[in-house]
Amino acid sequence: MKIDGFRGRLISAGHADYDTARAVWNGAVDRHPRLIARCGGTADVAAAVRFARDRDLEIAVRGGGHNVAGTAVCDDGIVIDLSQMRAVAVDPAGRTARVRGGALWSDVDHETQAHGLATTGGIVSHTGVAGLTLGGGIGFLMRRYGLAVDNLLAAEVVTADGDVVRAAADEHPDLFWALRGGGGNFGVVTSFRFALHPLGPTVLAGPVFWAAEDTVDVLRSYRDFAAAAPDELGTVVRLGTVPPLPVIPENLHGRQAIAVACCYSGAVKDGERAVRALRRFRTPLVDLLGPTPYAAFQSGLDDTVRHGWHYYWKSTNLAGLSDATIDVIAEHAYGARSPRSYTAMFHMGGAVARVPHDATAYAGRDVAHNIVIDGVWLPDEAGEHAATETAWARRFLQALQPHRAPGVYVNFLDSDDAPGRVREAYGERTYRRLAEVKAKYDPDNAFHHNKNIRPD
Numbered sequence: 001m002k003i004d005g006f007r008g009r010l011i012s013a014g015h016a017d018y019d020t021a022r023a024v025w026n027g028a029v030d031r032h033p034r035l036i037a038r039c040g041g042t043a044d045v046a047a048a049v050r051f052a053r054d055r056d057l058e059i060a061v062r063g064g065g066h067n068v069a070g071t072a073v074c075d076d077g078i079v080i081d082l083s084q085m086r087a088v089a090v091d092p093a094g095r096t097a098r099v100r101g102g103a104l105w106s107d108v109d110h111e112t113q114a115h116g117l118a119t120t121g122g123i124v125s126h127t128g129v130a131g132l133t134l135g136g137g138i139g140f141l142m143r144r145y146g147l148a149v150d151n152l153l154a155a156e157v158v159t160a161d162g163d164v165v166r167a168a169a170d171e172h173p174d175l176f177w178a179l180r181g182g183g184g185n186f187g188v189v190t191s192f193r194f195a196l197h198p199l200g201p202t203v204l205a206g207p208v209f210w211a212a213e214d215t216v217d218v219l220r221s222y223r224d225f226a227a228a229a230p231d232e233l234g235t236v237v238r239l240g241t242v243p244p245l246p247v248i249p250e251n252l253h254g255r256q257a258i259a260v261a262c263c264y265s266g267a268v269k270d271g272e273r274a275v276r277a278l279r280r281f282r283t284p285l286v287d288l289l290g291p292t293p294y295a296a297f298q299s300g301l302d303d304t305v306r307h308g309w310h311y312y313w314k315s316t317n318l319a320g321l322s323d324a325t326i327d328v329i330a331e332h333a334y335g336a337r338s339p340r341s342y343t344a345m346f347h348m349g350g351a352v353a354r355v356p357h358d359a360t361a362y363a364g365r366d367v368a369h370n371i372v373i374d375g376v377w378l379p380d381e382a383g384e385h386a387a388t389e390t391a392w393a394r395r396f397l398q399a400l401q402p403h404r405a406p407g408v409y410v411n412f413l414d415s416d417d418a419p420g421r422v423r424e425a426y427g428e429r430t431y432r433r434l435a436e437v438k439a440k441y442d443p444d445n446a447f448h449h450n451k452n453i454r455p456d
């Protein structure tokens with residue numbers, strides 16, 4: 001098979017690399033595309049889009065391949081694979097970075113930290129830049145510097161017609177607005193230009209663990225701590241078992257515990273004052289907060305969510321951390337059977353909340369916390385854990401229904417979430433505006449293998 005104007009690599013069934021090329025982060029996803037077009041640059045992407053459209057092929061777009069729903073790969077269609085397009089070019093004087101569409105956040109952190117700069121990225125370094133950014137982009141730096149989309153200055157996009165356009169505030173502004181939260185609905189983003197900020201290379205960061213039986217009291221204390229936290233302090237709460245990481249004492253591995261992971265984006269000495277109350281609450285099982293290289297901290301959780309493991313997610317925004325909400329979390333968080341399953345809760349606010357609601361397509365500006373329930377098991381444990389972890393996540397989400405806030409973070413939606421949850425993620429007004437932009441740039445809904453917004 002040949003694609004006119006394509007200089008990358010074509011992989012189809014029977015090729016020695018086919019099974020490796022079609023695999024994505026979530027090992028529970030097992031799809032068989034007709035063709036994988038591994039692109040070397042923007043021209044290859046445009047050629048692959050035109051080829052797919054001419055033949056009415058199902059299109060999936062792979063950046064990092066990290067979305068839990070497995071939208072990066074399709075059955076009996078073409079995967080436009082950007083995984084070899086990982087270059088990051090930093091302009092330290094202008095404090096910007098140009099990032100290719102297949103880059104991972106580890107690529108960005110590696111290059112930007114060489115200049116003492118950073119931008120908001122995910123909390124797992126093997127997450128793809130494209131998917132995380134296009135859905136909004138939450139991370140430890142968001143309370144100070146905004147979401148990834150708030151730091152996006154421009155994007156190069158291949159549209160459904162195979163045209164290459166630039167989207168920015170002064171060029172295709174409607175497309176630029178939609179890309180900042182609307183996901184992969186509007187084209188294939190082949191490069192991003194981000195604003196960078198001074199950071200590190202050493203920051204005060206790390207988790208503090210307490211025993212699971214202290215969960216209610218820890219969360220009540222955390223509620224007050226988070227409400228008073230400065231914008232420089234990003235925190236994520238994790239509930240589950242203590243992961244078997246080398247930095248954690250071996251006698252704690254596998255023990256049920258609640259952890260609060262922190263990253264302070266200002267001076268280390270100021271961070272030590274900001275986290276003092278948290279560290280002094282009760283007697284932690286272990287306190288790993290300390291000065292650490294930012295890039296190392298960003299990759300610290302990578303081994304707890306490895307490629308090829310099986311994942312199932314459920315998520316919602318929370319109205320707040322009322323006593324009743326905390327009781328539900330404490331009751332359900334440790335009900336998983338698999339020791340790899342966990343729950344994560346993100347503290348929003350700060351700079352995220354100060355961006356006008358209509359400035360971007362990301363709609364969760366008023367959310368105080370969002371929560372994601374992550375069922376995780378090994379491939380050979382599917383018979384033992386697939387049903388139990390799925391049921392646990394669903395029960396947990398159902399129990400949270402009386403305490404949820406409108407909306408959900410679109411990047412946390414799994415493949416079995418009803419289409420109405422995509423609309424819920426944006427709210428009616430933003431969704432309608434996204435549908436209008438979709439109708440302009442992709443009226444045939446060629447890019448629908450995603451958290452789909454149908455053209456209006």
